[in-house]
Amino acid sequence: MTEDNKEQSKYQLNLPETTFPMRGDLAKREPAWLKAWQDKKLYESIRKARKGAKKFILHDGPPYANGDIHIGHAVNKILKDIIVKSKTFSGFDAPYVPGWDCHGLPIELVVEKNHGKNIDPAKFRELCRAYAAEQVEKQKKDFIRLGVQADWDNPYLTMDYQTEADIMRALGDIYKNGYLYQGSKPVHWCVDCGSALAEAEVEYEDVNSPAIDVGFKVVSKLAFDRYFEGDVYAVIWTTTPWTLPANQAVSVNAELNYVFIRIDKGIYANKVFIVCEDLMDSFLVRLGKASGEDLFNFGYTIQHVEAGVNLKGVVLQHPFDSRQVPIITGDHVTIDAGTGLVHTAAAHGNDDWLVMRANFPEQKPRVLMGGDGKFFASELVEFEAIRGLTRQDANKVILAKMQESGHLLASARLNHSFPHCWRHKTPLMQLATHQWFIGMNAQDINGKALREHANKAVDETEFFPSWGRARLEAMIKNRPDWCVSRQRNWGVPMPLFVHKETGEPHPKTSELLEQAALLTEKTGVEAWFSLDGAAFLAQHAPESAEQYKKVTDTLDVWFDSGSTHAAVLKRRPELAFPADLYLEGSDQHRGWFQSSLLTGCAIDGHAPYKALLTHGFVVDGSGHKMSKSKGNVVAPQKVMDTYGADILRLWVASTDYSGELTISDEILKRVAESYRRIRNTLRFLLANLADFDASKDLLPVNEWLEIDRYALHLTDKLQTEILADYDRYEFHLAVQKFVGFCSEDLGGFYLDILKDRLYTTGEASHARRVAQSTLHHITHTMMRLMAPILSFTANEIWETLGLDADKTVFEELWYSLPAHGLSDVDIQSWQTVLEVRALANKAIEEKRAAGLVGSSLQSELDIYADGATFEALNRLNDDLRFVLITSRATLHQRAGALEVQVAPSAHTKCDRCWHYRADVGADAAHPHICGRCVSNLFGKGEARSHA
């Protein structure tokens, strides 16, 4: 031990002391806190603490129960948790029931992969249910690890029996309100599976197809009479000749120009062809090749150019059937390939189907083919020669027929990518099948269309950020009817009965559906799948039982999650409908936000939420999306194991989530730095409160020094601003302010100045106790403000403060600060002091660089000021030197610019307080310490007025 240290130990200082470690060691310690929260039944205690309070309902969008959670899940759940916790601090009762989406194709695919393809459907569903349950548990574990407080013991699963039944009831309500209708729609169809395929089951492979130009002879001679002297043909191009029997129209693009070309030589001489201007050249090349003439050069005349929009309504003769078809317009027609006139068969193409529905809502797709991929053998197929034939065989017959009749203008082969079944590797076809729809333009009993309800609902919803409104609005405006039926195994059945011949739903549909729902409540979806329809009808609707059959379709999984407001919000007594907030990634405008809006509107006539909040997606440090192949994936589990959940939470909170959220090693390091700043600040506060017992030592504000009250004002301002940020869900601003407060207001100002008073005045002196009283209020404010984000650390502070061990910080309300009692003038003058302080620091730094002083206490200041600046400094009296952390600060009134002169002190340094003072050693009994220290240790103690 050195001589100095011996000297020091003689004179008591009040140094900070705490069990709150400098390093959080979060990754290791957080799990223990989680366990403690669980043991304390934290979620239940919060519910009890807020019992009867106004509710705030954040309804959880159910993640899909498959796979480990990724960083996007973590962002979503953490944001929700921050909101729920902050609302709870604001006094709301904010129960949070987490959910999972459990039905659907991805789970079917995994189960199929694990257990093979030929499983009994009932057994298959059992396996799906078990798998989903397993996934839920896995994901739940990770969500809990994030520090998210929720009713984890009672989540909602879309596969809960009760929920499955309520999803059926939601469908029933929509049916009752008149929005459900039947129609047909083309789907990917595999003739080997004999069933529809989902997009995920489709693989694209190259195939070689015929590519033919076919002339449809114009038969109407209305607007363009004078150009129709010879035979005029509208020319289409197709790679699927076999769909021509199903042709219902020819589509053109209204915006494009179409040329009428007269061919001057060869076999097509004197015939006129209509093609798109932009595709004329390539067409002429093909036509020339077919006729053996070089038509491209001087072989044709352009007779006329007409805008596509004016071709609408022209009537064409089908190339081999007797019917005539119209020209219609559609945006799907492009100039990428072909002729700019598109053969349109609603049964065999989604675009075709859409454009036909837009033009002729009453016309049904011409379905001439069965699920086996063969044309019907019946008279439905007008062209006798192809009845019963496969697609390939029909192609040949059709081509030969059109060749003979002269409608086949050109024929070639084309290699192109084409959808295939991933099981059988067979080429798929688009085939119109019977489906159920929720009609956007269908009207309720008051004649109001669903789309109108939806528009109004969007109008009434609050959006964070505001552009969400425009996005949802655009989607509602443009979206086609919602096809809610699927032909799958693992889903909620559509518990409907339809007439065996007409297909009409049973007149007692609502009652039958409720009966089915009651059964489902007991045994789940299996109740319907295993239901003997005939017996069920015989029991519940015996009058016409034999005329109806059970529908075997399941519901789109988006319908499941889209009706959780009915199955969860309305069902659970602790929740409320509509929810205050739905919060999901921006992809959910198309997904859950919309599906929930539509079911909400179709059932209740309004949205199931009052506000929507959207966050972006997580991307890597250079702004690119994460993918396994790029190797830039950041796993939340890894971040928690390395840095801890609080760091992950702080990262989420400090990022502006309205755009993309970027994450990288550097970013995480920076976040960890911020965390250390926060942590050390709190550590200092806690360490200086170690000997402070608020129940005995807390002093009222009117006894505080003015700098303390100014610090209180800064704290109050921080709290006000951060609470506003929480209210607007702008957490990144709150974090910025919080860290800034730690660095600037506390570290760089108040605490730096306060150290002298805390350490050197008498332990229980008034001067020290008022300082601690201030720190007490600051600590309690900060602990609460940070708790929604840095939940683990706030909890640790709670423990360190020795507060009620049976409770946690999360049951608290925001801290209620006492009034600081400063006037605007007082506050203004402190801001002036801070400016002078900055100037003084600069001046001291100059001397320091010159080697004249080291610590700022080594310097003595002479400050020349005037006017308001002088007044602001003068009111501090001798305490000015403490504010500037110098051994002497003498103020001189002088007109002109503010000036700070620095000189090294000529006095001796006090061993105890380190100030350089003339009176060091004045008391012979204590030769190494100053008079102030002598008084603080052995006398009545120093008096302070301002700082």
Added chain:
RNA sequence: CUGCCCGUAGCUCAACCGGAUAGAGCACCAGCCUUAUAAGCUGGGGGUUACAGGUUCGAUUCCUGUCGGGCAGGCCA
């Protein structure tokens, strides 16, 4: 290809309805302190606000285009 959104110091974010020299924190550099010490304090450097035009007395802010990125959808007949 279309709709919506984003692009400000190395990183995360500010900048009131268009207003003056674009601000913080972290990082970096230099110094101090050894009484928050694997901490703390002080000072400093660093930005053509993605780029190019336009409107305006004045643009990070408004308009157009380009580039880069994200989400959703479309396309391959």
